[in-house]
Amino acid sequence: MGELYQSKFDPKTYLDNFYQLSDAPEQKDIRRFVTFVLCQLSQTFSTGKYRGKRLIEVGTGPNIHTLISACEHFEEIVVSDYTDSNRRELEKWIRAEEGCFNWDAHIQFVCDLEGRRTPAVVKETLRQKIKNVLKCDTNLENPFQPVTVEPADCIISSLCLEAACKDQEAYRHSLGAMVGLLRPGGVLVMIGDLNETFYIVGEERFPVLSLSQDFIKKTLCELGLSIQHFILQKDEDTELNLKCDYEASGHLVLSRHARVGINVYDISLVIPDT
Numbered sequence: 001m002g003e004l005y006q007s008k009f010d011p012k013t014y015l016d017n018f019y020q021l022s023d024a025p026e027q028k029d030i031r032r033f034v035t036f037v038l039c040q041l042s043q044t045f046s047t048g049k050y051r052g053k054r055l056i057e058v059g060t061g062p063n064i065h066t067l068i069s070a071c072e073h074f075e076e077i078v079v080s081d082y083t084d085s086n087r088r089e090l091e092k093w094i095r096a097e098e099g100c101f102n103w104d105a106h107i108q109f110v111c112d113l114e115g116r117r118t119p120a121v122v123k124e125t126l127r128q129k130i131k132n133v134l135k136c137d138t139n140l141e142n143p144f145q146p147v148t149v150e151p152a153d154c155i156i157s158s159l160c161l162e163a164a165c166k167d168q169e170a171y172r173h174s175l176g177a178m179v180g181l182l183r184p185g186g187v188l189v190m191i192g193d194l195n196e197t198f199y200i201v202g203e204e205r206f207p208v209l210s211l212s213q214d215f216i217k218k219t220l221c222e223l224g225l226s227i228q229h230f231i232l233q234k235d236e237d238t239e240l241n242l243k244c245d246y247e248a249s250g251h252l253v254l255s256r257h258a259r260v261g262i263n264v265y266d267i268s269l270v271i272p273d274t
């Protein structure tokens with residue numbers, strides 16, 4: 001799957017198609033998805049429960065929105081992706097180069113939610129704390145091979161494994177490798193789509209491994225993770241949405257046990273109306 005991304009994935013088109021934070025009526029679905037993700041991440045990290053030395057994001061893509069709320073709680077951040085053009089796009093934003101994607105609306109949205117930080121502070125914090133932009137392949141035992149990264153206090157991954165894995169066995173394996181990057185007691189924050197089979201970027205169609213809620217929960221438990229928070233937002237108009245066919249977006253917060261096999265369920269499953 002990685003090779004498809006390397007040859008066909010266009011970061012600019014992807015961001016324009018899925019991450020514009022606009023009030024235009026035709027962008028309603030996208031705005032709903034992006035604000036759901038930003039609100040959930042803000043709620044998760046504003047508890048102050050999740051903090052530490054190192055935050056790793058696996059399969060970051062060309063995006064930085066997943067780090068806006070988290071960045072103030074960690075000393076250093078490692079971002080990663082398989083695709084060279086995505087890592088280049090990230091580096092462009094980090095260096096504030098001309099033509100980089102404009103995340104100002106997303107940062108302003110989170111600052112308004114928090115009512116504490118200014119966008120300038122968020123941008124400076126992010127640019128200063130992202131220490132590495134690494135090549136990553138989630139199919140490998142060490143996804144950052146040949147680089148070894150010290151265990152993380154927090155891992156974030158958004159819409160990556162369902163894009164990177166060809167079947168459920170590969171998903172289980174890659175998730176296991178991702179959990180291996182987390183220190184015992186650390187937190188894994190995942191954003192994923194349920195029962196999605198494809199999404200379109202420009203002219204290119206990318207397959208997605210369709211995952212059910214039951215399969216995800218079962219796999220996470222088998223890997224020794226306990227679910228702290230699990231919230232779904234249903235897609236409002238799947239049939240009209242031509243860019244992708246997901247049924248719901250999910251935000252999960254999981255903690256890693258010291259020993260694999262112990263699972264304490266503390267699930268708050270909420271499906272909001274809007």
Ligand SMILES: C[S@@+](CC[C@H](N)C(=O)[O-])C[C@H]1O[C@@H](n2cnc3c(N)ncnc32)[C@H](O)[C@@H]1O
Binds near residue numbers: 061086138
């Ligand atoms: C749907 S995009 C998600 C990007 C971003 N995280 C987001 O939330 O929008 C899927 C990402 O997975 C990455 N990817 C695909 N195969 C991968 C692999 N084997 N290892 C790591 N990342 C991979 C792609 O390069 C792409 O950035």
